[in-house]
Structure formats: structure tokens, C-alpha cells
Amino acid sequence: MFSSVAPLARLNPFHAPHLQLLQDGVRKRPDPTEPPSPSRSLAAAAVAEEEYSCEYGSLKFYALCGFGGILSCGLTHTAVVPLDLVKCRIQVDPQKYKSIFTGFSVTVKEDGFRGLAKGWAPTFFGYSMQGLCKFGFYEVFKVLYGNLLGEENAYLWRTSLYLAASASAEFFADIALAPMEAAKVRIQTQPGYANTLRQAAPKMFAEEGVWAFYKGVVPLWMRQIPYTMMKFACFERTVEALYKYVVPKPRSECSKPEQLVVTFVAGYIAGVFCAIVSHPADSVVSVLNKEKGSSASQVLMRLGFKGVWKGLFARIIMIGTLTALQWFIYDSVKVYFRLPRPPPPEMPESLKKKLALTE
Numbered sequence: 001m002f003s004s005v006a007p008l009a010r011l012n013p014f015h016a017p018h019l020q021l022l023q024d025g026v027r028k029r030p031d032p033t034e035p036p037s038p039s040r041s042l043a044a045a046a047v048a049e050e051e052y053s054c055e056y057g058s059l060k061f062y063a064l065c066g067f068g069g070i071l072s073c074g075l076t077h078t079a080v081v082p083l084d085l086v087k088c089r090i091q092v093d094p095q096k097y098k099s100i101f102t103g104f105s106v107t108v109k110e111d112g113f114r115g116l117a118k119g120w121a122p123t124f125f126g127y128s129m130q131g132l133c134k135f136g137f138y139e140v141f142k143v144l145y146g147n148l149l150g151e152e153n154a155y156l157w158r159t160s161l162y163l164a165a166s167a168s169a170e171f172f173a174d175i176a177l178a179p180m181e182a183a184k185v186r187i188q189t190q191p192g193y194a195n196t197l198r199q200a201a202p203k204m205f206a207e208e209g210v211w212a213f214y215k216g217v218v219p220l221w222m223r224q225i226p227y228t229m230m231k232f233a234c235f236e237r238t239v240e241a242l243y244k245y246v247v248p249k250p251r252s253e254c255s256k257p258e259q260l261v262v263t264f265v266a267g268y269i270a271g272v273f274c275a276i277v278s279h280p281a282d283s284v285v286s287v288l289n290k291e292k293g294s295s296a297s298q299v300l301m302r303l304g305f306k307g308v309w310k311g312l313f314a315r316i317i318m319i320g321t322l323t324a325l326q327w328f329i330y331d332s333v334k335v336y337f338r339l340p341r342p343p344p345p346e347m348p349e350s351l352k353k354k355l356a357l358t359e
Contacts, residue, residue: 051338052340053338056143056340056342061139062139062140063136064333064334069131073127073131073134074128076325076329077127078127080322081118081120082104085116086107088189088311090314091311092189119187121196123180123184126180127180130176131326132176135169136169137172138165138166141164141166142165146161151348154345155347162233163233165232166232167229170227171225177220178217179213180197182212182213185285186200216288219285222284223284224281226281227277230278238269242265242266251343252343259341267323267326267327268320268321270327271320271324276312278319279309279312280308283308284303284308
């Protein structure tokens with residue numbers, strides 16, 4: 001019987017490194033000529049070093065998460081510039097651009113296919129900076145707020161934790177995004193104003209000063225903070241639900257590609273809800289950045305309830321795909337750089353005992 005147990009014992013990753021089971025049940029004594037074996041704790045640390053490139057919550061971890069945010073937001077938003085351009089034009093001129101298909105056909109007829117790429121530069125730079133702050137600071141605030149709450153409360157209030165961490169991160173992310181977002185909307189929605197970022201930025205500064213780049217930051221917060229809160233909280237809880245109710249095996253038994261598929265699906269589901277909750281503010285931002293001297297409240301009153309929902313279908317397609325790709329790229333960066341990727345949270349043992357769920 002022992003002969004069948006011994007091979008299994010050797011495969012156990014938590015066995016003591018200086019012990020070795022033999023088939024006859026005799027413990028082998030260490031050879032005095034061999035160098036001393038590391039202790040159990042050092043061996044565990046070595047395994048951790050081989051598995052992860054850095055410690056969870058370290059500066060390197062946050063920096064690489066920020067880099068993942070740059071790639072996930074900068075690349076994806078730039079890839080959907082044509083759809084974003086049409087969406088913005090539907091919002092600011094619904095009489096001319098009545099639908100997605102009409103918007104594309106009118107744009108191509110007036111500006112050619114090259115016209116669909118208008119605003120790509122401020123989109124790339126702006127959303128790269130936003131991604132750096134959004135994902136990087138989210139990880140910072142999630143750890144910070146989690147430590148303040150303690151292990152048990154962090155689990156019980158995890159949805160509130162996700163909401164608070166993402167809202168805090170987006171507050172700073174929008175300050176980084178606002179100047180480029182203002183230039184992008186001017187280029188895309190005002191024919192003849194400017195064709196490139198190099199033309200738009202000096203012109204905006206000459207007309208309205210620094211205020212031209214930051215007058216949209218408040219409505220940007222109105223749009224992006226609810227969007228990001230939904231994006232992160234919905235994603236985190238959807239991943240948790242998918243592994244619990246849909247995926248037929250625990251996350252620890254899933255391969256990296258299988259885990260990334262779950263990430264993509266959860267990201268798309270979160271993206272649909274993101275588009276809905278943030279669309280009214282997105283409409284206000286598009287009109288506000290186009291017009292001079294208008295305030296967010298004036299634009300909101302003029303658009304009315306029906307007007308703020310113009311272009312929603314295009315935004316659901318765009319944001320759903322965007323969010324799924326962003327989470328996929330972000331998680332792929334973590335896999336590539338071997339960053340710690342904690343599994344969905346489980347109830348702490350101390351809390352189980354308090355709730356009498358353990359013997």
C-alpha cells in the first residue's frame with residue numbers, strides 16, 4: 001500500500017524539501033557531503049518567486065498594472081475611433097446623422113475613408129493616460145481600502161470596496177483624459193475646425209485658454225465615474241459568478257487561456273451595463289465640447305430626456321466590445337509579466353466560524 005502512496009507524496013508541492021519517502025518506508029538521511037537544503041519557508045518563497053515576478057501590492061506590481069492599463073485603454077479606444085466619431089456626430093447633429101449607417105455613409109461621402117480616422121491622436125494619448133490612472137490607481141485603492149476594512153469586512157463589503165476603489169481611481173484618470181477628450185470632440189464634430197491634434201490644441205488655447213481643455217472635466221466625471229464603477233464592480237462580481245455557477249471546474253484548475261476567456265465574457269457583460277449608465281453624461285460631454293460658452297446644465301436642459309439617449313445603440317456596441325477587450329488585454333499583460341492574479345474572493349475562515357459554517 002505504501003508503494004502507491006509514495007509517488008503521490010513526492011508530487012505534493014508542500015512536502016518538506018529535506019525529506020524523501022522511499023518505497024520501503026525508510027526515511028533517507030541527508031548526505032553530509034551535500035550542501036544543506038533550504039528550510040520549508042525558503043522553499044515556499046522560492047516557489048513564489050518562480051510563479052510571480054513581484055509581490056502583490058508592490059511598486060513594481062502597480063507600475064506594471066498601470067502599463068497594462070495604457071495598452072488596454074489606448075489601443076482599444078484608438079481601434080474604435082470610426083465608431084466613436086459617428087456616435088459623437090449623432091449626438092451633436094442628429095438631424096444630419098440619423099443612425100449609425102447614415103453617419104458612416106455621410107462621413108465617407110464628405111471626407112472619404114480617411115475622415116473616419118479623425119481624432120485618433122488625442123484618442124490614443126488621452127485614453128492611454130486615462131488607462132494608466134484607471135487600472136493602476138484601482139489596484140492601489142483596492143488594496144488601501146481593503147486593508148482599512150480588514151479581511152472580514154473587505155469580503156462582506158467587497159462590492160462597495162470595488163465601487164469605492166474604481167470611483168477614486170477614475171477621479172484622477174479623468175483629469176488626465178480631459179484635455180485630449182476636448183480636442184478629440186472638436187476635431188470630430190466641428191467640420192473645418194482642425195484635422196489634427198497639432199492644429200486643434202493651439203487654436204483651442206488661443207480662443208479660451210486652459211479652460212478650453214478642462215471645462216468638460218465635471219461632465220466627464222459624471223460620465224466616467226458611474227461607467228468605471230459599473231465596469232469594475234460588475235466585472236469582479238461577474239467573474240465570481242461565472243466561476244461559481246457556469247465554469248465546470250475551479251479557477252485553479254483552469255488553464256491561462258481558459259481564464260482569459262472568462263475574463264473576456266465578464267468584460268463584455270460589464271460593458272453593456274457601463275454603456276447604459278454613462279450614456280446621458282456622454283451626450284452632454286459631446287455637445288459641451290463642441291460649443292463655446294455653454295455649461296453642462298444648459299446643454300442637459302436643451303437636450304431633454306430623449307436627446308441624451310441619442311446614439312445609445314452605437315455606444316452599447318462600442319463600449320461592450322471595448323470593455324471586453326480592455327479586460328482581456330489587461331489580464332493578458334498580468335499573465336505575460338507573471339503578476340499576482342488573486343482568485344475570486346472566498347469567505348475567510350474566521351468569518352465562517354463566526355457564522356457557524358464550519359464544524
